[in-house]
Amino acid sequence: MLAIGAAVLFFISFLINAADISTNDTFTSTNIMLIGLTVLALHLAGVGTGWSSRRRR
Template identity: 60%
Template sequence: MLGIAAAVLFFIAFLFNAAEVETIDVFSSTNLMLLGLALMALHVAGIGASFRSGWMRRR
């Protein structure tokens, strides 16, 4: 889930950069890319994963 959010932020940052949209400093393309990288790091670390590793199927 965090990987999808990071991809969306990367896409929005790309659009801001490609269209040369002037925004306030909080929503600049660099800040959006850094936020996307932070979300990707959390995703790779396993935070926000929906997979249960201890779950076993009963017979």
């Protein structure tokens, strides 16, 4: 699920950059891309996978 969120953030970043949309300093394409990279890193680290360390009997 986090990978899908990262892909959406990358797409929004691409649209802002490709359309040359002027945004304020918070929502620049670079900042959105960095948030997407953070979400992707969390996905690769296994956060939000739903796996638990407890075994069910």
